[in-house]
Amino acid sequence: MKKEIWQDALNEIDEKFAEEYAGILQKDAEQAVPAPVKKMRRPPKWTGWALAAACLALVIIGGSLTGLSQANRIETTPAAPLATIRSGAETSGKTGVTASAGTTTAAGTIPTAGTVSEPVIQEMPQEAVKDGYSMAPAASIAANYNLKNSGYYGFYGESLGEHQTYWNTEEYSSIQENGFLSVKTSPFSTFAADVDTASYANLRRMIRKGQDIPADAVRIEELINYFRYNHGQPKEGEPFGVNLELADCPWNSQAKLLLIGLQAKSLEKETLPPSNLVFLIDVSGSMDMPEKLPLVQRSFMTLAENLSEKDRITIITYSSGEKMVLDGVSGAETARIMGALEELQAGGSTNGQQALKMAYEAAARHFIPEGNNRIILATDGDFNVGVTSEAELTRFVQEEAKKGIFLSVLGYGMGNYKDNKMEAMADNGNGNYYYIDDIAEARKVLVEEAGGTLFAVAKDVKLQVEFNPAQVKGYRLIGYENRVMAAEDFADDTKDGGELGAGHQVTALFEIIPAGSDFEIPEVESRYGQSEDPSRITADEWLVLNIRYKEPAGSESKLLSYPLPLDMFKTGGMSPSMRWAAGMAQWGMLLRDSEYKGSSSYASLLELLEGCQSSGGPGLDDFRKECLELIRQWGMRD
Amino acid sequence: MNHSIPSPAYPTEPALIEGLFRREEAALEETKHRYSALMRRMVARFLTDPRDREEAESDALLRLWKAIPPHRPESLPAFLTTLLRRAAIDRQRHISRAGAIPADCLAALDELAELLPHHEGTEDQLMARELARSINGFLEGLNARSREIFLRRYYGSEKVKEMAAAMALSTSTVEKELKALRLDLKKKLESEGYTV
Numbered sequence A: 001m002k003k004e005i006w007q008d009a010l011n012e013i014d015e016k017f018a019e020e021y022a023g024i025l026q027k028d029a030e031q032a033v034p035a036p037v038k039k040m041r042r043p044p045k046w047t048g049w050a051l052a053a054a055c056l057a058l059v060i061i062g063g064s065l066t067g068l069s070q071a072n073r074i075e076t077t078p079a080a081p082l083a084t085i086r087s088g089a090e091t092s093g094k095t096g097v098t099a100s101a102g103t104t105t106a107a108g109t110i111p112t113a114g115t116v117s118e119p120v121i122q123e124m125p126q127e128a129v130k131d132g133y134s135m136a137p138a139a140s141i142a143a144n145y146n147l148k149n150s151g152y153y154g155f156y157g158e159s160l161g162e163h164q165t166y167w168n169t170e171e172y173s174s175i176q177e178n179g180f181l182s183v184k185t186s187p188f189s190t191f192a193a194d195v196d197t198a199s200y201a202n203l204r205r206m207i208r209k210g211q212d213i214p215a216d217a218v219r220i221e222e223l224i225n226y227f228r229y230n231h232g233q234p235k236e237g238e239p240f241g242v243n244l245e246l247a248d249c250p251w252n253s254q255a256k257l258l259l260i261g262l263q264a265k266s267l268e269k270e271t272l273p274p275s276n277l278v279f280l281i282d283v284s285g286s287m288d289m290p291e292k293l294p295l296v297q298r299s300f301m302t303l304a305e306n307l308s309e310k311d312r313i314t315i316i317t318y319s320s321g322e323k324m325v326l327d328g329v330s331g332a333e334t335a336r337i338m339g340a341l342e343e344l345q346a347g348g349s350t351n352g353q354q355a356l357k358m359a360y361e362a363a364a365r366h367f368i369p370e371g372n373n374r375i376i377l378a379t380d381g382d383f384n385v386g387v388t389s390e391a392e393l394t395r396f397v398q399e400e401a402k403k404g405i406f407l408s409v410l411g412y413g414m415g416n417y418k419d420n421k422m423e424a425m426a427d428n429g430n431g432n433y434y435y436i437d438d439i440a441e442a443r444k445v446l447v448e449e450a451g452g453t454l455f456a457v458a459k460d461v462k463l464q465v466e467f468n469p470a471q472v473k474g475y476r477l478i479g480y481e482n483r484v485m486a487a488e489d490f491a492d493d494t495k496d497g498g499e500l501g502a503g504h505q506v507t508a509l510f511e512i513i514p515a516g517s518d519f520e521i522p523e524v525e526s527r528y529g530q531s532e533d534p535s536r537i538t539a540d541e542w543l544v545l546n547i548r549y550k551e552p553a554g555s556e557s558k559l560l561s562y563p564l565p566l567d568m569f570k571t572g573g574m575s576p577s578m579r580w581a582a583g584m585a586q587w588g589m590l591l592r593d594s595e596y597k598g599s600s601s602y603a604s605l606l607e608l609l610e611g612c613q614s615s616g617g618p619g620l621d622d623f624r625k626e627c628l629e630l631i632r633q634w635g636m637r638d
Numbered sequence B: 001m002n003h004s005i006p007s008p009a010y011p012t013e014p015a016l017i018e019g020l021f022r023r024e025e026a027a028l029e030e031t032k033h034r035y036s037a038l039m040r041r042m043v044a045r046f047l048t049d050p051r052d053r054e055e056a057e058s059d060a061l062l063r064l065w066k067a068i069p070p071h072r073p074e075s076l077p078a079f080l081t082t083l084l085r086r087a088a089i090d091r092q093r094h095i096s097r098a099g100a101i102p103a104d105c106l107a108a109l110d111e112l113a114e115l116l117p118h119h120e121g122t123e124d125q126l127m128a129r130e131l132a133r134s135i136n137g138f139l140e141g142l143n144a145r146s147r148e149i150f151l152r153r154y155y156g157s158e159k160v161k162e163m164a165a166a167m168a169l170s171t172s173t174v175e176k177e178l179k180a181l182r183l184d185l186k187k188k189l190e191s192e193g194y195t196v
Helices: A003-011 A015-030 A046-061 A136-145 A198-208 A220-225 A293-304 A334-342 A352-365 A387-402 A419-428 A439-448 A450-454 A576-592 A602-613 A622-637 B013-021 B025-034 B036-044 B050-067 B076-094 B103-113 B124-140 B144-155 B160-167 B171-191
Strands: A097-099 A114-116 A188-192 A240-248 A256-264 A275-282 A312-318 A322-330 A372-379 A406-412 A433-436 A456-467 A472-478 A498-501 A505-514 A541-550 A558-565
Touching (some): A003 B103, A003 B124, A003 B144, A188 A472, A198 A220, A198 A433, A220 A505, A240 A558, A240 A576, A256 A456, A256 A498, A256 A576, A275 A293, A275 A352, A293 A334, A293 A372, A293 A406, A293 A439, A312 A334, A312 A352, A322 A334, A322 A352, A322 B144, A352 A372, A352 A387, A387 A406, A387 A419, A406 A419, A433 A439, A439 A450, A456 A472, A472 A576, A576 A622, A602 A622, B013 B025, B013 B076, B025 B036, B025 B050, B036 B050, B036 B076, B050 B076, B103 B144, B103 B171, B124 B144, B124 B171, B144 B160, B144 B171, B160 B171
Parallel strands (some): A275 A312, A275 A372, A372 A406
Antiparallel strands (some): A188 A456, A240 A256, A256 A505, A312 A322, A456 A498, A456 A541, A472 A505, A541 A558
């Protein structure tokens, strides 16, 4: 057939395909690699000067902020969008100007007033320059503010070359800290078990880089749960060992501190069920940084070294499209798996939704009954689905979890890191969420604690503490804000709890105000008074801990109960485990500048933690030593 | 005028389309500036000489000016892409000097031409329209990734090496995929009665 006919035919294809191709050209323009630059402070090309001058003129005039909302360094938090816009002073030394609420820009209307900063010129590592940061964060900012990204800024234009700006679009869910509750009005504290540790690893990354730490990035329960404690092993036939301790609270002289520890049973490596794992790897352009894709590759290689012939491995990558790299190969084919991981390269935009569906299909295809069927998603967080699609995605992931295919999430990198979304995905997928900032953390999560990471021994684990009003006036659950549940949901098996893997631990702390204390706790006066059956109140207990859980393949929950007798109160100080957990809580409260930090201080924190070495315990492991160094490093900044 | 900042008169794409619909010359000028990179990229794959490229770009803009109104495109970039492609190919046919058409553009056509090397009877334009319908059906049935590969190579006349880099694939993978796609397209065309 003549070539001309083909040319004409292609000219006549449906416009939607032409539009699709136009979109492809746009993506290419976004990821176009500029001439390598080392010092961003060099005078940019004339277009850059004209652009900077035009932006400055627009800001000074204070009129139309055409495109300026896209030209600013904005730290987005859902609770207060513009209020948290930074001045960029730490990099450019320039102050901002005020944008009025309701100001119309090229891309939409700024919802609230705030300080808008000038474009920041910042020294950038060469690797980051390749990434087309100017567009990816603009789209993300547009999504946060519900602004239309008209795409003028490099949409079909040239890449920005030397005059690129670096955007921090890290997102953290707002945390409303748990307050004190009266036992009279709220005798039950109910929450889902949580073994995520990402907040600690993320915090470590920020401290090492000398970054400011957003309060909402600090989830105290994840700081506590990052470390292992001496909670004791489960009794025969039970899935958990339970540890309860009560001691004086270090930062509140009117309170006691309650520690609740769960220890899930461990499984011998030889008895571990076979695994059907799908590595779902984000290879979009934003992953092209040393702490992202290369670390992902090394992470999974580390895991691959520990697989066997009974395991099945699928590798799927996604960027602009999804790709099946390996489909259900034996875990014994280490060289083949390693080779596939080595060949991964980053590039393209992030279209994860289809890839996730492909991953679930692959997991279903290689499903192992009574095995460990799991997708492990490795990403820097930008999944890029629309708001309505997020709801669909959540429902989809929840439905798949019910079929026994779990989803765990490994977060990497910074800048585009969407902590809130990744945690939500793991929670909905009955999996866990970890932040991997170095190969040591990867080894910890995927090898040393692989049992916990990969093999569930209990799912939908919920805890409910019922306090004895005769002994306890009030209480405060420290952390777990996004895991708190209504009391009636404890016994409702349709309400999800958390997943516990083999060898996992869950540690929670309560501040408890004893009965008779003059510590003020908000109460509600009842017109009709409280109805009590005095015969039901057992005077010699502080509280009872109830735990509900399901077997990994089960649908009905089982109940375990553990009362805490009065004589459990330790007058001689805390165990080393409790000291360390209390220290992590204290540090978290200091980081958040919590209103409940009481007499906490940097000095008292160090004293508490360093005392773990000499309080009769086994001493500090490497993770605790590293943590102390981080705290000292953090303390010097203050 | 700095092409990176949209004119305040046409802050959004719908506003620009509206300006073109009202026959405002400033809107055409703004289109030229706003999509200058798109235009350059598109024609560069079909024409080597800058003069030919400029000619094709101008031709595409003229076609745009003539088409709107009455046509009101849903997507200006998509419509412009289509016009650019047609203009570039028309320019290809107009010139006859050696080397005026990029080798990869010719190579891509050669690949397609091999699928059904012979045809009989019907007029070329009619054949082209029928073939377009078949290609539409073929593209509909592809997943996004395969469609991107096909569009890049045969609609966009991209080099295999460029495609591989843009899609984070090896060149051998791209070539294998293209071969598989051509085979599938050939089967589809044969099933629809295109004679060999």
